[in-house]
Amino acid sequence: ASVADAKAKGKVVIGIQGDNAPWGFVNSSGVQDGLDADIGKAFADYLGVKPEFVPLAVANRIPALMTGKVDVLFATMGMTAERAKTIQYSKPYAGNVLSVYGPKDKKIAGYDDLTGMSVGVPKSSAMDTAITAGAGSKANILRFDDDAANIQALLSGQVEAVGGNQFYGDRLNAAAPDKYTSKFDLTILYNGAGTRPGEKDWNETVNAFIDKIKADGELAKIYAKWMKREVPKFPEELPNIPFTVK
Amino acid sequence: MASIGFNELFFLAQGLKWTLALTLIGFVGGGIFGLLVALARTAEMAWLRRVTAGYIAIFQGTPLLMQLFVVYYGVALVGLNIDAWLAVAIAFTLHASAYLGEIWRGGIQAVPKGQTEAAKALGLHYASTIKDVILPQAFKISLPATIGFLVQLIKGTSLAAIVGFVELSRAGQIVSNQTFRPLTVFALVGLAYFLICWPLSLWGARTERRLQTAAR
Amino acid sequence: MSYTLDFSAVIERLPELLLASLATIGLALAGMSLATVIGVLGVIARRSRFKLLRGLVIGFVEAIRNTPFLVQIFFIFFALPQIGVRLNPTVTAIIALALNGGAYAIEIIRGGVDAIPKGQVEAGLALGLHRGQIFRHIILKPALRTVYPSLTSQFVMLTLTTSVCTSIAAYELTSVAQKIEADTFRSFEVYFTITLIYLVISSLMMGVFGLISRISFSYPVK
């Protein structure tokens, strides 16, 4: 469906993740929530249509987009050059400060210190990508289905460190006070919206929308609500990741 | 970080509802087509038996998850956009009919040959022979195995998450990601499955015993 | 939909997938072998004089058969460390597969044992053989032969179940596939490919099972 179709129908179908708080998730009442959900709502407003959310899992977000089951993905998708060969990214709208977390008393200052360690990451996440790139050959990387399993693995001692996002600190602290801390930051990974390659209308619309919310402070509001921090400064371009359809 | 409260339990219960609905679809679709598969597998035409054998090999030889994926997304690739319900109905039917068909083939072949011959000698036609003579006995013979498979199918419905169903397992995963208590959540989910499956298993075992004593 | 399948990314990483297939086969073989052992020992325990032992086996079988494999493997991986048992993902996966397959094997083999004509046992008794000898020399092989088809199809299912081991980060086919999918977003290509690989693996298994049957159970029956 094209943007025009969506406008005609008065509905845009947005794919978000179903279990990745605080980005995109389904809350206990069964309603989608989180940063991506709020951005999706703003996007629908921008188009002047109603949003329809499809909660997706990591394994099926791309198929859902490619087969037209959703119009656009706001699904916590870290932007990498390799992935950009398959889907069309928009301009970035969020950034992940990714860190390695580990026990307070252990020295982990950089990738080299991960040598020989088992390190947990949520499978297919930005952390997975970053740590695999940085320490893939040195560390024993265990890829769990989601953040919950990843954190549980650290708590139960199945791994010695985990790659996590900015929220891991709070969670670890709540589960085991004062035991774990952030060790070092990985590269910042930006999230972009995903559309089907070659579909200019969606890409341009999404980019225009992102420009608008960046400019009018709406993104900052949503960011503060969910990420509890300032909007990072976004790069103008990323190597080999085009933001627009060529 | 939330704790596991009423809301979470209610959410899990919603998931349970879908699990039961998906199970029902699998049972009905698998039952009907499984019967056809079993009959084709025991047919007199050699080519039909061979085709069905291939069908069974494919659906028993690949993970159900992949079958769901291929039916829902793969078919959409070639331009057929089907509803998620239809997709799970088709995938579960294919999957369950392969297994049930194989189980019931065994049952049909375990009915002594003399029974078919007696029916033929009385002039009964194929349909009547199957319906009045073979199936009632084959069904009895394969009942325990059938129930065993149905229990596995109930557990297998969890894979429907890939086409977007938030059934019991997926609900558990979601709750676990909100509460960060995967152990508690999955213990609850495990218990729920146990409570659905166990009565069925017990019934299966009881029937098996009853059939065995009756056969003596 | 104008999606064009492009397998180049998958083909590039085919070696990874093939290596992971070997891991999957390894997990499956280890799981099956242990499951068979558990199955036989479980059947012996179920026939024992001690009520408690029989009860334990029944409880074990019911608990395993009526809960999802995912819950079982989670339990071993995440709950056992709380009592000090910490197993790495591969070992966890093998144990979980063995216990799961073992529970089914107990039920299946028991069916085969029950199907052995009473006369066989009586002939053994009349010859002066003891219960253990009768089980080992007279019952076991024909019982396994009777249930061989059910047992092997259960084992094919076990092979496919190895894919769930990805959730505790075990190294096997599905986890590698998901990694490749995440890196490249080539979901269809990846999933189609591994579906095919699973089909090849399970067909190979069936072939090998057939061979084993021809070697081990080749005695004629009427």
Added chain:
Amino acid sequence: MPQTTTQEPLIALNGVGKWYGAYHALKNVNMTVRKGEKIVLCGPSGSGKSTLIRCINHLEEIQEGKITVEGTTLTDSARAIDAVRREVGMVFQSFNLFPHKTIMENCTLAPMRVKGLTKAEAETIARKYLERVRIVDQADKYPAQLSGGQQQRAAIARALCMEPKAMLFDEPTSALDPEMVKEVLDTMIGLARDGMTMICVTHEMGFARQVADRVVFMASGEIIEEGPPETFFRNPQHERTRTFLGEILAHH
């Protein structure tokens, strides 16, 4: 005590040849059975007796020759097979009653499904024949609740309910305990007396003497010799027949 028989041939086999794969099970078999005639078929194990009578109602296909029953030539066409099966009833060594149906249901199934009788009509007929074999009081039991002899009589009644022109028996008493053999044989003798056309595979030589018009002896898929019981038993023509009779009668 052979019965008088009319001259019309009810069943005729002409040059029948039958192979199981490469194994030649029936070799150029010729045989004519007239209405009311009673034939006892005997011969060593594996000689093709069962095969022969199973070919008559097309439980086995033949590859050579021709089988005609009441004018209908048995081809592979479904109509010919149906017609023939309606005319001949068959009783098996292992009874083959349907275990999940009562004796009454066993007897009414085929008349209802094949002849389209109503339940009431079928039950009337069934009661008549269950009476005939003297187990009408067992009508509501399941096969497993009956003794072997009663089961075999129920199987005979079931076949009779289709009111066939001829009956085929394949060792109907050999799965029975010695004491039950008699009751089944008595039933068969009664049937014979009533003029039923019968082909019966059996080693009960007493029965053969008592009711057979002809005894047919088979070996290795061929009919070796045949004749009325007196001649057959007293003065067998062939060496093979003689050894066979010797063995059969030796330990009695």
Added chain:
Amino acid sequence: MPQTTTQEPLIALNGVGKWYGAYHALKNVNMTVRKGEKIVLCGPSGSGKSTLIRCINHLEEIQEGKITVEGTTLTDSARAIDAVRREVGMVFQSFNLFPHKTIMENCTLAPMRVKGLTKAEAETIARKYLERVRIVDQADKYPAQLSGGQQQRAAIARALCMEPKAMLFDEPTSALDPEMVKEVLDTMIGLARDGMTMICVTHEMGFARQVADRVVFMASGEIIEEGPPETFFRNPQHERTRTFLGEILAHH
């Protein structure tokens, strides 16, 4: 042609009573079998013949009375049971050969496991007894590859390989085709001539006449009468025996 027998009692049953649940299957059975004696046990179906001989080697437990074999009283103790089973061999109606073992392996299993013989020793013995029953050429085949008569002879050889003092036979020929009965009976007659002590449940009256020292007739769990074959067949004392013999011999 009864054999001379020594006077020592090999097997003795004293006031044996046996219940299956509430069903009284054996009632005060008394019987003595001397070394070398051959007993034929007959009686209607369900009369307790099988039960009786199965009690002798403790395949069934008894609730009343006493069974003694070669001086060992059969209690529930494992040692007594082992001792008795080593002394008596048993042959079943349905052969019960082990289908997954060759005839040779069937014969050597128990001698190796129970008596601790080496494979070579066991095979020497096995070959001797397979020769004895004339199927030594079939030693490497599996049971399913043998005819019924050969299977039963293999079962006899298997029992003999334990070199028992007595043999129990439970209808050893009734699952066989008529032509195969003779070869098994011949084997048994040979055994009898060699002086083996035997208790044999059978309805082969020719065999009884030929080898039995005594025929024992049972009905409803009781021994009704017994005697040497001539007297037993010619002049049975009890009405029940007479009807039974009538039925058994009627259709032969």
